[in-house]
Amino acid sequence: MDAILKQLNDYRKVVIEMQKKLVSIPALAPESGGDGEHAKAEYIQSLLTEIGFDEIKQLDAPDDRVSQKSRPNILATMYGKQSAPTVWVMSHMDVVPAGDESLWESPPFELRVDGDKLVGRGVEDNHQGLLCGLLACKALRELDIKPKHTIGLAIVADEENGSRYGLQYLLNHHKDEFSKDDLIIVPDAGDPDGTTIEVAEKSILWLKFRVTGNSCHASTPAQGINAHRAAAHLVVALESLYEKFPDKDDKYDDPRSTFEATRIDSSTSAINTIPGEHVFYLDCRILPHMAINDILTEIKSIARDIKNAFGVDMDISSEQQEQAAPATAEDAPVVQALQRAIHDVKGKEASIIGIGGGTVASVFRKAGFPAAVWGTILDTCHQPNEAALISNILQDAQVLAHVFMQDDQ
Numbered sequence: 001m002d003a004i005l006k007q008l009n010d011y012r013k014v015v016i017e018m019q020k021k022l023v024s025i026p027a028l029a030p031e032s033g034g035d036g037e038h039a040k041a042e043y044i045q046s047l048l049t050e051i052g053f054d055e056i057k058q059l060d061a062p063d064d065r066v067s068q069k070s071r072p073n074i075l076a077t078m079y080g081k082q083s084a085p086t087v088w089v090m091s092h093m094d095v096v097p098a099g100d101e102s103l104w105e106s107p108p109f110e111l112r113v114d115g116d117k118l119v120g121r122g123v124e125d126n127h128q129g130l131l132c133g134l135l136a137c138k139a140l141r142e143l144d145i146k147p148k149h150t151i152g153l154a155i156v157a158d159e160e161n162g163s164r165y166g167l168q169y170l171l172n173h174h175k176d177e178f179s180k181d182d183l184i185i186v187p188d189a190g191d192p193d194g195t196t197i198e199v200a201e202k203s204i205l206w207l208k209f210r211v212t213g214n215s216c217h218a219s220t221p222a223q224g225i226n227a228h229r230a231a232a233h234l235v236v237a238l239e240s241l242y243e244k245f246p247d248k249d250d251k252y253d254d255p256r257s258t259f260e261a262t263r264i265d266s267s268t269s270a271i272n273t274i275p276g277e278h279v280f281y282l283d284c285r286i287l288p289h290m291a292i293n294d295i296l297t298e299i300k301s302i303a304r305d306i307k308n309a310f311g312v313d314m315d316i317s318s319e320q321q322e323q324a325a326p327a328t329a330e331d332a333p334v335v336q337a338l339q340r341a342i343h344d345v346k347g348k349e350a351s352i353i354g355i356g357g358g359t360v361a362s363v364f365r366k367a368g369f370p371a372a373v374w375g376t377i378l379d380t381c382h383q384p385n386e387a388a389l390i391s392n393i394l395q396d397a398q399v400l401a402h403v404f405m406q407d408d409q
Contacts, residue, residue, distance in 0.1 A: 004401045007139040008394050015390050020111040022127045023120035027094045029161045036066035037093040037157045041074060044155055048076045051138045061169035071157040071165035075177055078137050080149040085181040087404055088152040089133035092159035095122035096382050103384035116389050124388040125381035129187035130155060132396035139401060147404040159360050167363045183334040184371040186361040194376025197338050200327035200354035201362055205284040205292055206319040213312045215276030224274040230310035231278035235261045237302050244298055249287055251354040257286045285356040288324035325365035332370045341402035
């Protein structure tokens with residue numbers, strides 16, 4: 001391990017070179033006006049070949065919206081002393097658009113190096129996750145060290161837009177590439193210290209409420225039914241969900257299920273008009289052991305009371321509804337392996353957490369594959385001036401190398 005850690009510490013220039021090329025290839029989905037990931041996949045294939053992986057597969061998902069008519073997914077394997085289990089590191093090629101480029105201090109698709117910091121679209125999400133696995137394997141090859149267990153790098157498409165052409169496709173059509181005994185690490189989220197291992201995510205329920213009354217002039221409000229007033233009372237009434245579903249789980253930063261009114265769609269621009277329609281949205285993040293249907297039943301009951309009290313019509317529709325995947329067990333081999341590696345490399349104890357958001361690890365978990373999400377990140381994903389630290393990339397590679405070399409998995 002000492003030789004591997006030292007080798008990885010010498011890869012600063014390698015990180016810059018690889019990030020420079022990766023940033024210059026946007027890999028945007030057609031939903032974002034792009035042509036997919038094929039150009040980036042070609043570059044990654046060249047890196048994998050240069051490093052000397054034992055087996056490289058490209059499994060393409062059909063997609064007529066891009067010029068190549070498909071979206072690439074790469075599985076690269078480096079054989080270990082034992083064939084099973086495989087230690088998988090899953091990353092993704094696609095990135096989100098730059099957004100408002102006036103908010104960037106440098107061109108988003110040109111790498112800027114500022115000391116230890118790299119700036120450019122994709123450097124953190126998810127080039128860092130890609131490179132930490134790639135560099136750990138590069139160090140092993142250059143030192144002629146065979147890992148204890150077989151290593152797999154799964155480098156997928158379409159993570160930013162739902163994974164239909166990425167991990168979902170692989171698990172629907174090539175599920176036998178993975179085993180439920182494998183250790184699956186997803187370095188696509190984390191914290192600045194790299195000491196949290198995410199094993200669970202909340203269920204997601206997004207609801208759209210359309211409240212309909214009767215519009216009239218504001219000087220004669222009795223002639224109409226104010227949809228805005230009814231909606232305001234509904235928003236306040238929905239706060240009772242916190243009392244009706246009080247369960248907590250301290251594994252999460254916010255241990256509760258959360259029920260928050262968010263977006264409002266404007267129905268009128270005139271100050272002197274009683275609105276006949278009001279549309280708003282509710283974002284619910286629900287602890288995994290709770291049933292979404294129980295929450296929906298209570299929400300509909302609350303809405304019915306407001307409807308009757310104010311004489312409005314009420315339509316509730318689901319914008320997104322996803323029951324959480326089963327959590328990865330806190331004593332799963334992948335969690336224990338990461339904890340050991342973080343302790344030995346960083347000298348710190350890793351804690352086990354759940355999150356309110358969603359990651360692609362949930363796709364693995366729903367298919368019955370325990371997966372752990374981990375990384376040392378600045379958390380600038382999707383933001384202008386997205387950034388990653390070279391030191392974080394190299395240390396994350398060291399942690400993964402430690403996992404690859406562990407005996408007791």
